[in-house]
Amino acid sequence: MIKKNKAKVSYGMLIFIFLVFFGPVSFEVLNDGIQSEFYVLLGVLIPSFVFILYMFLKTEYYIEENLLKIKCGLLFNKSIEIHKIKKISKTNSPISSPARIEITYGEYDEIILSPKDKLTLAKDLTTIHPAIENNITED
Template identity: 55%
Template sequence: MTKKYPSKVSYGLLTFIFLVFYGPLIPDLINGELNAKSIGFIGVLSVVFAFIAHLFLKTQYTIDHNKLKIKCGLFSFKPIDIDEIKEISKTKSIISSPAPSFDRIEIKYGQFNKVIVSPKDKYHFVEDLTKINPRIKNKITE
């Protein structure tokens, strides 16, 4: 069984990043004070912002037999053996993770490992994980 779950995306967070990047340039745009250096800077910011947007929009979680695979844009994380997952719970942590939303869940696995994810359909995601490993302590539906 292979099942893919796209990540939920907080467009407010993406908008905030956009404003942080481009907000300081608004006075120059209004006053017409753009020069070649400013345009080059806008180009670099646009490439970086496009990369960040790609990470946000192309994050997905795949359950492939007994493995949980996490892909964040161009980056793939080491697959997690679902039999090693101990607990799944809601979290408000803002730690950097492959979760482009504030609606996040934390997966604890192995001895001390954890990853924070944000599947769009977290209930079915957790349900599919617990079907494979019924020993998972599910704190999402509690």
């Protein structure tokens, strides 16, 4: 049986990234008008932003048999054996979005996830491997 959990999308982060990409271009257009370089720049910025948007929207977590599978677009696929997970806890790392949790597994490995429903993901993992230290509680 496959259990699927989508990532929580931080729209604030997406707006920030959009402003970082297109804010300076907007100011340049307002000051100097549209130059020929503007189209080249847009030809780079638009596909780059669409790719980042795709990665945000296509991040998913699957529990398939005894594996936690993490898929982030086309670039990142990772499988973690659930029986190697030691701990699930909240994290305040600034590099991840609001629903972030940290999973400690293996000898010294950690990964930060941002599931939409962190309680269900933690419950599903601890159902499969009850020895996992689960520090995820309702807020």
